[in-house]
Amino acid sequence: MSKSYQPIGVFDSGYGGLTIFKELLRELPQYDYIYLGDNARNPYGTRSFEVVYEYTRQAVFQLFEQGCRLVVLACNTASAKALRNIQQIDLPVTFPARRVLGVIRPSVEMIPDMTKTGHVGVLGTNGTVISESYPMEIAKISPNNPIFVTQVACPMWVPIVENNLIESPGAAFFVKQNLDELFGKDPLIDTVILGCTHYPLLTKVIRQYLPNGVQLMTQGAIVAERLKDYLIRHPEMELDCSKSGRREFFTTESPDNFDQLANLFLGSEVKSKHIKLG
Numbered sequence: 001m002s003k004s005y006q007p008i009g010v011f012d013s014g015y016g017g018l019t020i021f022k023e024l025l026r027e028l029p030q031y032d033y034i035y036l037g038d039n040a041r042n043p044y045g046t047r048s049f050e051v052v053y054e055y056t057r058q059a060v061f062q063l064f065e066q067g068c069r070l071v072v073l074a075c076n077t078a079s080a081k082a083l084r085n086i087q088q089i090d091l092p093v094t095f096p097a098r099r100v101l102g103v104i105r106p107s108v109e110m111i112p113d114m115t116k117t118g119h120v121g122v123l124g125t126n127g128t129v130i131s132e133s134y135p136m137e138i139a140k141i142s143p144n145n146p147i148f149v150t151q152v153a154c155p156m157w158v159p160i161v162e163n164n165l166i167e168s169p170g171a172a173f174f175v176k177q178n179l180d181e182l183f184g185k186d187p188l189i190d191t192v193i194l195g196c197t198h199y200p201l202l203t204k205v206i207r208q209y210l211p212n213g214v215q216l217m218t219q220g221a222i223v224a225e226r227l228k229d230y231l232i233r234h235p236e237m238e239l240d241c242s243k244s245g246r247r248e249f250f251t252t253e254s255p256d257n258f259d260q261l262a263n264l265f266l267g268s269e270v271k272s273k274h275i276k277l278g
């Protein structure tokens, strides 16, 4: 691959990162991108810290090998469990000139301006919830005005999305169950963070069961906006990112399956290639 081809890498355990990718394409269409979905090994949300770190590391290194200087972890679970290690252990030793960014911090930074009651709900995978990343980051961002955070893990939502069961009665059942649990724990919540990039694909059904007046935060537009800021603040990186509007897709599962759902989610033709990680 020529040195002048330096796409932005976008990684997720599967299809969820496409909800971020879609907004990156809308906000920053000029860049080249490689999307990588580890569909064969997801869900990540139920896996241990060590496994999510190892899988994410393999994916990031693969994207580096393909020329990316900048990778966005379009996955909360990977951001919660692998980002810090990759930034603090791997990059300084192996790839000091490359950067990896996550999705949790940009989302959390919006929270103080969004909530009026100071009560926020977080829906995420088991891994994200157990990591306590959201409550910790929210506490850091608003030290003088404590925000009350209630988390609920929704382990069925990712398999529902990955299997394209979004419109099924099962989807409605599990969405209602998890939202009832969240608002049963704290009825004062006025802002719900969809802390998993797969969940926006369920927005229609989530809105059906969300109490009136509660705001739903999806991450795509926020992450795109923050990436734009980042590139403005790092002109040396921005200059290196190649800009011919090229998009490549890789999946660790069957490309045919990937393309079908990816087309649906992105609203444009996707032709992915198979890739093996690890």
Ligand code: DGL
Pocket (backbone or CB within 6 Å): 012, 013, 014, 016, 017, 042, 043, 044, 045, 046, 074, 075, 076, 077, 078, 125, 128, 158, 195, 196, 197, 198
């Ligand atoms: N999309 C990922 C996230 O944002 C999780 C999906 C999974 O469990 O694999 O957390």
